[in-house]
Amino acid sequence: MTATNPCVVDSTWVLTGDGARRVKDLVGIPFTAVLDGKPYGTLSNGFVRTGTEDVVKLRTSEGHEVRLTAGHKVLTYIPKTSRYAKDAREEWVAAGDLGPGTLVRLSDNLGASWAGRGTEGQGYVLGNLVGDGTFHTYGGYGAVAFWDTDPGFESVRDYLYEQVVKLGARSDFKGWHRVSQSDQYRLKTTGIRDLAATFGIAQGRKTVTPEVERASSGFYRGFLRGLFDADGHIEGASTAGGVSIRLTSIDLPALQAVQRMLARLGVRSAIRNLKDEQVHDWGERGGEYLSQRSYRLIIAGANASRHMQVVGFLNSAKTRKWEALTSHMRRGFYKKPYTASVECVEPDGREDVYDVTVADVHAFDGNGIVLHTC
The missing domain is CATH 2.170.16.10 (Hedgehog/Intein (Hint) domain)
Known part of the structure; x- marks a missing residue:
C-alpha cells in the first residue's frame, strides 16, 4: 500500500x-x-x-x-x-x-439530539409523502395517504389530518377523499407541496434528500416514523431467528440515507439485496417486462428495540404486533458490538x-x- x-x-x-x-x-x-x-x-x-x-x-x-x-x-x-x-x-x-x-x-449515537429545521409533525407528513404519497400535476398539490385495508390505520389518518391542517388549508378544503376504485384515501393540499419543496422533495424527486438529512433530530424521528408506518413491517419471532423491523425499496440511495439517519439516532441497520433485476414474460398477453432490483433495510435484535424507543410506529397494529412478539422475552435482546x-x-x-x-x-x-x- x-x-x-x-x-x-x-x-x-x-x-x-x-x-x-x-x-x-x-x-x-x-x-x-x-x-x-x-x-x-x-x-x-x-x-x-x-x-x-x-x-x-x-x-x-x-x-x-x-x-x-x-x-x-x-x-x-x-x-x-x-x-x-x-x-x-x-x-x-x-x-x-x-x-x-x-x-x-x-x-x-443513542441519546444524541440537535436543533434545526423541521418539527416532528412536519417530518411525519413528509415521511408518509415519500412512502405512500404523491404529487398532483393538476392544481399543484402534494398528497399524503393511507389504506383503510391496513390494520391500525386510524391513528395514522387522524395524526396526518392534524399536521396537514397546521400547514394551512384553503376555505374549500374537504379533507380525506377516497381514490376512485381503490382502498386508498388521500389528503391533498398545496401546503404539503410547499413543505416538501423546502426539503428538496418534489414531483420526480420523491426521495430522502440531503435537505432531509440536515434537519433536526425531532424531524428525523417524525420522518422515519412516517416512512416506516407507510412501508415498514415487522417479521420473525423471538424463538426463531429473532424479531426484525424491515423497509423495502428499489431506491438504494434512499435506503442508504435512511440507514445514516437511523445511525445518528443510535439505531444500527443492514441493507441487503432482496431481488435482482429480472425479465418476466407477460404470458398470453405477449412480450416481456423488466422488474427492477430491490433492496431491504433490516433492523434486528437490540437495535429493533432501540428503534421502537426512539422512532417507533404510530400505526397501532404494528405496535401491537411488536409487543406480542417480544413481551414474553425475559432476558431482552442480546447486545452486540x-x-x-x-x-x-x-x-x-x-x-x-x-x-x-x-x-x-x-x-x-x-x-x-x-x-x-x-
Missing part, C-alpha cells in the same frame, strides 16, 4: 452538534463533532483541503460506505477469540490495509480531499463509521 494523507472526500456526512453536515459544508468553519453521542470541539478551522489524491471506497456488508484515502485510519474492533481470552480490543488500521471480514466500529463487516476496499478515482483536527478523541463520525483525524 502507498500511504497518502489521511483525508475524506467532500460528500462525506459528518455528525455535528447542529446535525448532519457534509464535509463541503464545514470547510473553514469550526464545528462541534459528535462521536458516540458525545460532543468534541475542532482544533482546526473546520475541514481543510489537503490536496487532490487517489481515493478508495470502503464498503461494508451491511451497506455502509465511505470514500477516503488509502492511508486514512479507521477504527476496527477485534473480538475475543474465546470466552477465556482477554477483553476485545479496538485498533486503528489504514483503510488500504482492511481486508474482507474485518470489523469496523460504528459511532453509537456496534460494528460492521468490511466487504471490500477498492480504488475509486481521484479528487480533492479534506481533513480536520478534533479535540481529545481525534476522530469523527464519517457516514456512520469512526474515522481518525489529522
Whole structure:
C-alpha cells in the first residue's frame, strides 16, 4: 500500500452538534463533532483541503460506505477469540490495509439530539409523502395517504389530518377523499407541496434528500416514523431467528440515507439485496417486462428495540404486533458490538480531499463509521 494523507472526500456526512453536515459544508468553519453521542470541539478551522489524491471506497456488508484515502485510519474492533481470552480490543488500521471480514466500529449515537429545521409533525407528513404519497400535476398539490385495508390505520389518518391542517388549508378544503376504485384515501393540499419543496422533495424527486438529512433530530424521528408506518413491517419471532423491523425499496440511495439517519439516532441497520433485476414474460398477453432490483433495510435484535424507543410506529397494529412478539422475552435482546463487516476496499478515482483536527478523541463520525483525524 502507498500511504497518502489521511483525508475524506467532500460528500462525506459528518455528525455535528447542529446535525448532519457534509464535509463541503464545514470547510473553514469550526464545528462541534459528535462521536458516540458525545460532543468534541475542532482544533482546526473546520475541514481543510489537503490536496487532490487517489481515493478508495470502503464498503461494508451491511451497506455502509465511505470514500477516503488509502492511508486514512479507521477504527476496527477485534473480538475475543474465546470466552477465556482477554477483553476485545479496538485498533486503528489504514483503510488500504482492511481486508474482507474485518470489523469496523460504528459511532453509537443513542441519546444524541440537535436543533434545526423541521418539527416532528412536519417530518411525519413528509415521511408518509415519500412512502405512500404523491404529487398532483393538476392544481399543484402534494398528497399524503393511507389504506383503510391496513390494520391500525386510524391513528395514522387522524395524526396526518392534524399536521396537514397546521400547514394551512384553503376555505374549500374537504379533507380525506377516497381514490376512485381503490382502498386508498388521500389528503391533498398545496401546503404539503410547499413543505416538501423546502426539503428538496418534489414531483420526480420523491426521495430522502440531503435537505432531509440536515434537519433536526425531532424531524428525523417524525420522518422515519412516517416512512416506516407507510412501508415498514415487522417479521420473525423471538424463538426463531429473532424479531426484525424491515423497509423495502428499489431506491438504494434512499435506503442508504435512511440507514445514516437511523445511525445518528443510535439505531444500527443492514441493507441487503432482496431481488435482482429480472425479465418476466407477460404470458398470453405477449412480450416481456423488466422488474427492477430491490433492496431491504433490516433492523434486528437490540437495535429493533432501540428503534421502537426512539422512532417507533404510530400505526397501532404494528405496535401491537411488536409487543406480542417480544413481551414474553425475559432476558431482552442480546447486545452486540456496534460494528460492521468490511466487504471490500477498492480504488475509486481521484479528487480533492479534506481533513480536520478534533479535540481529545481525534476522530469523527464519517457516514456512520469512526474515522481518525489529522
